[in-house]
Amino acid sequence: MTTGGRIRPSIxxxxxxxxxxxxxxPDPGVDPGVDVWVATLPVGHADGLPRxxxxxxxxxxxxSLYPIVASVSAxxxxxxIGAERRVETGDEATFFDWVEGSRPEDLGAACRTSVxxxxxxxxxxxxxxxx
Numbered sequence: 001m002t003t004g005g006r007i008r009p010s011i012x013x014x015x016x017x018x019x020x021x022x023x024x025x026p027d028p029g030v031d032p033g034v035d036v037w038v039a040t041l042p043v044g045h046a047d048g049l050p051r052x053x054x055x056x057x058x059x060x061x062x063x064s065l066y067p068i069v070a071s072v073s074a075x076x077x078x079x080x081i082g083a084e085r086r087v088e089t090g091d092e093a094t095f096f097d098w099v100e101g102s103r104p105e106d107l108g109a110a111c112r113t114s115v116x117x118x119x120x121x122x123x124x125x126x127x128x129x130x131x
Contacts, residue, residue, distance in 0.1 A: 036082055037081035037082060037087075040077070041059065041077050041079060041093050042075065043075075043093075043095065044073045045072050045073070047075075047122065047126055048123050049077055049095065050072070050107075050118070051072045052110070052111040053072050053107065056109075056111070057111060058101055058110070059094065060095075061079070061086075061087050061093045061094070062086065062087060065101045065102060067079065079093070097131075098131070104118050
């Protein structure tokens with residue numbers, strides 16, 4: 001089963017500056033202090049995505065993993081895409097699947113919670129696809 005959402009219109013934003021803070025995780029392709037693209041996803045902690053996901057969680061978009069950055073709000077999460085625009089509005093974003101890096105076990109480890117807690121708190125209205 002995969003769980004995710006789609007990137008919303010006017011989500012990608014140029015000119016967001018990556019700051020070198022204690023919570024930021026360096027992307028090997030992006031130097032701290034440079035402008036990066038971000039995508040806002042319509043999934044937040046009200047949907048079952050833990051707030052702690054911003055401290056190491058990832059989302060798969062177009063086969064690549066992108067870090068969840070900034071605070072996870074009730075209805076949205078923000079993903080850092082990097083210095084190049086690599087995703088588009090409407091692309092599918094997968095929070096859980098069977099591929100290493102985006103398995104429930106991986107997000108659970110990043111959030112320091114169990115897979116059971118992650119899956120039990122998923123909003124039943126989230127799109128799911130059994131594979």
